Amino acid sequence: MLQIPLWQKVLIFLVLLVGVLFAAPNLVSQERARSLPDWVPNQQINLGLDLQGGSYLLLEVETDAVIDDQLNNLVDTLREEMRGQRIGYRSLGVADGAISFTLTDPANAGQVEQIVQDLGQQITIDIADNGQATVDLTDQARRERVSNAVSQSIEIVRRRIDETGVREPTIQRQGDARIVVQLPGINNPERMKDILGKTARLTFRLVDQDARVGGDVPPGSEVLPSDEAGPEGQPTRQYVVRKRIMVSGENLTDAQPTFQQGQPVVSFTFDTVGAKRFGETTQENVGRPFAIVLDGKVISAPVIREPILGGQGVISGDFTVQEANDLALLLRAGALPAPLTVVEERTVGPGLGADSVRAGEFAAILALVAVVVFMVVFYGMFGALADVALIANLILIMGALSGLQATLTLPGIAGIVLTLGMAVDANVLVFERIREEQHNFKKVLSAVDAGYRRALTTIFDANITTLIAAMLLYYFGSGPVRGFAVTLAIGLVTSMFTAIMVTRLMVAGWLRRSRAQTLPI
Secondary structure: OOOOOHHHHHHHHHHHHHHHHHHHHHHOOHHHHHOOOOOOOOOOOEEOHHHHOEEEEEEEEOHHHHHHHHHHHHHHHHHHHHHHOOOOEEEEEEEOOEEEEEEOOHHHHHHHHHHHHHHOOOEEEEEOOOOEEEEEEOHHHHHHHHHHHHHHHHHHHHHHHHHHOOOOOEEEEEOOOEEEEEEEOOOOOHHHHHHHHOOOOEEEEEEOOOOOOOOOOOOOEEEEEEOOEOOOOOEOOEEEEEOOOOEEHHHEEEEEEEEEOOEEEEEEEEOHHHHHHHHHHHHHOOOOEEEEEEOOEEEEOOEOOOOOOOOEEEEOOOOOHHHHHHHHHHHHHOOOOOOEEEEEEEEEOHHHHHHHHHHHHHHHHHHHHHHHHHHHHHHHHHHHHHHHHHHHHHHHHHHHHHHHOOEEOHHHHHHHHHHHHHHOHHHHHHHHHHHHHHHOOOOHHHHHHHHHHHHHHHHHHHHHHHHHHHHHHHHHOOOHHHHHHHHHHHHHHHHHHHHHHHHHHHHHHHHHHHOOOOOOO
């Protein structure tokens, strides 16, 4: 055990060197770390919400809107199918969470049931003798639709937050329809609430010039308010817009804020399908106005002067620079499948985070000093070598947290403090074994070699079982529990390395130089 190959020595020094390089940026300010050359590690440890302050938002997906959207799509399909088979009906629409309509001839009930059956097994239909029909989704279909909508919402929320540049946000699902968002460093959540609260469903539709606001609106059209608000918050005007969508925001590949004639606008680019559809529509409707609709409000309704065939366009409106930036961000990130409601909002002040950092630092330093003193008092020079390894262990933990860009939370600091206490366990086991061998009158080299060899199995067993527990905590835990699991797992790996490899290298070097006949332990 004390004959250490050259490659192992080189490996130990390389690992320690890399740990120092990655941990060093934490000793300077953020500005100084960012100014370091690119080839030098310059990443600092990310502090979690509880350490640097920030915002906590609990969002809820409006599940009723998800189901209504699904039912409205089903209404359109049923309308087309029944018209195609010349089945008469009236009052087709969504009411009380289900689709209802009345057949003009109840004898067509069998045909309608077959249409619904062909649409899928997750749709039920009930037709009374008088032709009154009710179409609904099964409970399983409703659960699946809501679950998928929440998963899609989490992904869209993550994209939108990433676009704002917030570092290390925590976005997690809570329950069936809620999403927890933690934003470290964001002390004013109003802009984030605005960004996350918009569905951002963009559509391009033709303005119905055959109808007017206040008059009869054809079934294929609807009245939508403008996005511009008056002094009392009311929309400045209304538009009659065709329900048929020319192109939707799903076909956008890019959106960027820019300026046109000195005014902030948003330029957009369609994918191949969207560009073709947009080009065909504008070619067929030159001279007619088309509405750009965002979340049910008309942003603008320009007249098509000429066919737009390049797949690119500009959304103009009464935007500020911030509004143009936010709209471009929302379009790039994509539309939410359903609106989100802010259920709970909390702001953790940076002062509270600073107090937590100071308390954590004090606890870590106190634990380190206590362990150092204990080891020197009980094991003398061997204890001092273990203390050197302990400091190397702390540097490696800092380096690993910086290099992996893991988030350090208050429970994470508790994990580091716990690791410092556990880090010397391996050395205590080794040193006690060496004492036993020395008491059995073995020679120095034999006692040290036997001490490391016999303790090795016990050290691995103890640390691997704890490592498995840390992995389970990370997998099943959330937020602070995960932070604790990360620091504990990193600390276990680094402590095994320093306690076995580093101390063994130092002990072997001391024995070769001193040629001691007795051990000071």
